[in-house]
Amino acid sequence: KEILYEVKNLKTHFPIKEGFFNKVTGHVKAVDNVSLEIYRGETLGIVGESGCGKTTLGKTLMMLQKPTEGELIYHVDGQEKDLTKVSKEELFNFRKKVQMVFQDPYSSLNPLKNIYEAFEEPLKVHGYKTKAERETIMQKVVQMVNLLPEYLYRYPHEFSGGQRQRLCIARVLQLSPELIIFDEPVSALDVSIQAQVLNLVRELQKELNLTYVFIAHDLSVVQYMSDRIIVMYLGKIVEIAESNELVMNSLHPYTSALLSAVPVPEVGGKMQRIILEGDVPSPINKPSGCPFRNRCRYAMDICAKEEPVLLKKENGHQVACHLYDPTKGDRHA
């Protein structure tokens, strides 16, 4: 497998300022020491409840949000570039290769501009000089998402939610990206439309050899789309595995709870649902030790004292839980 993007010890923290003098009284640790690799051609799913840091991670991968610490190493033309250290010009070129599709297709398109204007702008910025050149690209991408070229002359309000999200996807395809980060791309759409958009996204990946990061709170959607899945909780990665492996042999108690919330047809016996009690704790005052311990039914004394680290298990599976540490827990899978 060829690595396209490597993230090392990434932290994205936001200061909390209070009072007249804007005194910094603490930090929201939205992404807290995350390391991961993205392989060329794969779909890497990122799943977790809202507030777990997955959107901040997506924005930091895009360098739309500056990280507090860590390395973001993009592999380009046989070279490795740490995006936290590159020049403005190199960052501009990177932005052409990596694009993001956001959750809300209603606010992603300016209601005052027709689609032609909205599409033409990024092409002008990235140096497509002639009108004819730009029009050829615009017409091509609109057809790639199964819409008609004449739709370019319409305004956003003339489209349904599903059509708008297709247009947002078409707009990012214009610059021939290598990597697309999708942040909850179907959660604002009707369930009946979701599958159409997801299938289109999958077809485009095959056709154009794209690499995807697919962020969502719905594990069944992430499973459908992804080759590998990262489970996040309170700004940390708690489990990583191949998609089927994660679903069939989940290790972390949080992943098991997320999975039991996914409705499945009952075959034979009844499935025991694990109900997650309580809310995600505040990312400002994280609990000591394991961040999941106040909701975990297996919590042990050690869980309050020591934070578990990601341990490598079989089949490329990694989990951060003391239960699977041979020196602490009793589940050494």
Ligand code: SF4
């Ligand atoms: Fe539960 Fe402890 Fe594992 Fe955390 S480390 S998930 S509290 S068993």
